[in-house]
Amino acid sequence: MYSDDPGMVMEWLCDAWRCRFNQCRSKRRKYDAEHELVPIGGHVTDLTCSQARQACPWLGAVPTLILESAQRIETVEWYANAKRRKTQRKQHQRIGRMPRFRSRKRGPLSFVCWYDGGRNACYRQVNRSHGIVAITGQNPVGRRTGGVRWRVEIHVRVSQSIRPYTSIIVNWSERTLVFSNPPRPLDVADTHRIIGIDRGAVHQAATSGGGLLDLPKAKLMKIDREIKRRQRAQTRKAKTAGYGNMRDYLKAGASKRYRREQTRIRLLYRRAHNITADWMQKTSTRLIMENDVIVVEDLNLAGMTRAPKPKSDGHGGYRPNGRAAKRGLNRVMRRSCLGLLETCLDYKIGLLDGRRMLIRVNPAYTSRTCAVCGYCDEENRESQAVFRCKHCGHTANADLNAAVNILIRGVHRLSGMDDARQTSSVQDVGSPLWMSRATLVCEPRLAPDGLGGIPRL
Ligand SMILES: [Zn+2]
Structure with a gap:
């Protein structure tokens, strides 16, 4: 369990992060062929972070801020994808599939560590273009033959000053490190308005x-007209195919020209x-x-x-x-x-x-x-x-x-x-x-006939 080789330690951190990520992912469910909800991997590992440390010895010495970030990122990724698919369906885009497990073979070796106000992954500037990010952890009780605390220092070359960050994302395959910043606020001045x-x-x-x-309504309406035109063209293409109704046509796969219009x-x-x-x-x-x-x-x-509420028109209702x-x-x-x-x-x-x-x-x-x-x-x-x-x-x-x-x-x-x-x-x-300090400036320029102002105030 103990190694002096920094490469091995980094790979261990990446593997541990992915392992925790996949443990959380195993709780997600999908529809199988019979439209029943089943776990996406067939097997559920429902553990909290501390239970995972107990159950998997290789997770024992991983910092909490790394394990917890895996849990959080898994949730965010899953629901962001669910939402993205909804939006794509609404915007007539191609719908991607839901994310699956992370694999060591596919995708880079990486992990995320929260900064959490300086509890871990602290950055220290060494000179104008170099700095060090230190990740620290503690070995679990009973496994402290190599010392109680451990520390990995990642040397980074930076091209700009580091703004306040909330977490670091280490991509060990590419040897890159990203500081993730909160969005920058607008540069505003007081206007008293x-x-x-x-x-x-x-x-x-x-x-x-x-x-x-x-x-810009003129632009939007032009696009609207173009859409209508294309939809008519699409209908023509469906009609020439000679199917009785649209459903049969689409079931048969539609023509290439029809699908091109769709795109x-x-x-x-x-x-x-x-x-x-x-x-x-x-x-x-x-x-x-x-x-x-x-x-x-x-x-x-x-x-x-x-x-709109279904309204009945006396002829079988509104659908x-x-x-x-x-x-x-x-x-x-x-x-x-x-x-x-x-x-x-x-x-x-x-x-x-x-x-x-x-x-x-x-x-x-x-x-x-x-x-x-x-x-x-x-x-x-x-x-x-x-x-x-x-x-x-x-x-x-x-x-x-x-x-x-x-x-x-x-x-x-x-x-x-x-x-x-x-x-x-x-x-x-x-x-x-x-x-x-100041009074508000209210400018209702409503009445050009001299009735301006807000009389009720
Ligand atoms: Zn009035």
Whole structure:
């Protein structure tokens, strides 16, 4: 069990990590030919880290931070793959298979070790271009003939300064070592601005400052048209084959030309998705750079995107078919965007350590309340786009009006003017630092006729 040869020690660490990984993987299940769930390897090793040390003597001296990382990475990899397959199915991409066991023959010899605030895998700079990563461990009781503690030093050549890291990934086959860093926060400056955002299906986002943020719709619609054209072409190709129905045709394997169209359609869907995702990232970054506090409505997206209830039409009821699903696709895509924008804002703000704030407010009645006088009536909203107050005659774009309402609710929340329940959540969040130093700049440029400002404040 004891060796002075560093190569042997490194291989032992890699093997131990993979062994622990495969032990955890053996708990996963798959469907067999009879559609029964069975363990993917046929045999389950359900052990905790300490049990594994007892059961497998070669794991006894491996640092906990290595064994635990294997356990965690196995879980993350498994569920990330399950999610990836779901996304790929949705985006009309080819669906990969679920991951299996790691093998010594396939793939490199590697292991991961957590840093955990300096408990292991500590890096020390030796000179400008070299450093040492030390991995330390302890031999188990009763097996301490070679000493109690052991230590391996990995000399690394670095090309840049090492940022704070959370773990190291050692690839012993390639002789490389990767420091894995948390994502770098945005480089922001205090702006003392607060903004309200109303998200919708027509305009992706309306801001309380009077801006409408839209996806590049011309581009997306062009892709939509191209998809429709290709789908018609695909149908033609299926018809010429002379099968009675589509199912038989697909079962027979479809023609090469049909499948080629399928690939093109998939790529077009993916391009549309990429355009959307790109827009989301850029927009969320811009909003965070320009504003200290962002107020959004607390949408129940799960409820919004749920499949429509089956409605009976007296002729056997409603059954969702392919055509209906396609018709709803654009809408679904835009809706998933709504969630994506908030997700982007959420994680980017989370990295900023309290320098930015995301407030979620109750969206009820924001679209039918007047932002100038506060009068709330269903009839205020004349159409999807136009808002006209029945009380004071204030006219605006309906989305912009809602954005100002959301901003007002956010300001109420910040200053604790809401009801008791919401006030308590202000204390949970805590006021941002600049609240004591400066006043907020609220710029609702809603009323060009001199009615600007937020009278209710
Ligand atoms: Zn009004």
